[in-house]
Amino acid sequence: MRDLDSADITEEVISAMAGTEDPRVAQILDSLVRHAHDFVREVGLTEEEWAKGVDFLTRTGQLCSPQRQEFILLSDVLGVTMLVDAINHRREGKATENSVQGPFFREDRPSRDTGDDISGGIPGAPLFFDGQVLDEDGEPVAGAAVDVWHSDGSGHYDVDVPGLTQPAMRGLFRTDAQGRFAFRSVRPASYPIPGDGTVGELMKATGRPLMRPAHIHLVIEAAGYQRVTTMLFPSDDLYLDQDPVFGVKQSLIADFATHAAGTGPHQQSTDEAYTAMQHTFVLDPLSRR
Template identity: 60%
Template sequence: MLDTDEKTITEAVLRAGTHGSDQRFRTVLDAVVRHLHELVREVSLTESEWAAAIGFLTRTGQLCTPERQEFILLSDVLGVTMLVDAVAHRRSRTATENSVLGPFYRSNRPSFDDGADISAGLPGTPLSVHLTVVDTDGVPVPGAAVDVWHADGDGHYDSDIPGIEGAAMRGLFHTSAEGRASFSTISPAPYPIPDDGPVGALMRASGRSVMRPGHLHVRIGAPGFAPLTTMLFREDDPYLDSDPVFGVKASLLTRYESDGDGETLRHTFVLDRE
């Protein structure tokens, strides 16, 4: 490792890690080292630029708390979260596509009977949701656990709304013998990702929108099937083409049909067998 230069430093670092016993760890770390070193060489990174990058990462870590994960947000806006998801969940052509879980999922959500109202009385446009779960042959999947959660008409989740006791706009349902589940709620609106930290500064410097299109989160699990985590987006939302976390997919666009005083959403989810 003596007398390294800009061309030999990479191999020196890689050789230094050959004694580790975890082969997968070595494979990943070696790739990180190679790509990071190549980045430095490709852009001729300056000392002040590297110091700025370290400062950015430091501020990102300092902002993380049990309630806020700025590093996950950074992963989201860089497209890494969706890329990892795409690699980890390669679906068959006919199965419903995955999307990001997001930071607002709660495992301690309440369970509801079919047809329940999960809006907790919050104001907004009434929304009637009718979901069907089938396998890739179109056969209904009974007893599937269907988690749903979403923001209100102002783009706020229940954890951000003062005065909310317990949960609102979230719940757990189970499909009927016909693979169906339904509930009432209010229509979700677009909302901005947190932009008061380092990630927000990055978005402004990049000239990118921080607005997520309105969506309904859905997470489905059933014995013998690959779990599905996805979202449904309004097909007429103005922010579909600029989602900062790259979660929008054409197959996840849905039509909200007007039914007088409110709206109705219908969608069929297709699960892959494990």
């Protein structure tokens, strides 16, 4: 291990890890070292650039907290999150496609009954959502757990609303015998990803926009079926083709239909203009994994 140069150091590093007992860990580390070293050689990385890279990663870690995960956001904007998802969740047939979970999921979300208002009193244009969960044969999936969360009409999640102490615009539902669930809330809006940290620096340096299209997050789980982590995007959103985290898929673009006050399917439930949407989710069996 002496007198190593740029040509032979890679094999020496890999050889030094030969005692790794877990074969999968050994495979990952082998590939990581080879790709990292090849990257350094390919771009001819300078000492100044290396130091800047270390500083960037250090500051990224320092920004992380229970409320903020800058490394996940970095993974998102580099397309790594969606790449991992694409490799691990190849849906077939009519099955609902996956998308990124994002940083705003909360374990302490309240359980809700179908039809509940989950807005938490947050002001905004009313939204009425009717969903159904089916299997690949079109049969309803009863008792499925459906997690829902989304932003308000200003693009803020409950964790970003000053003075709000209770969860809002989120809830855990169970589908009925027909696989149905429903809720009332406020229509979400597009919003920028955090631009005040290292990811913001990267986005600015590469001339990329911060705005995410509006969306509703859902996670659906049921015994015997593959878990689905997904989103629904309004078909009229201006940012569908420049999502900084690459989460938009054509099958996940939905009609967020706007109705004038006193018209449409929920005219008895509000005296305002509102959005009504319906969507069917199809689950893949575990046997197909």
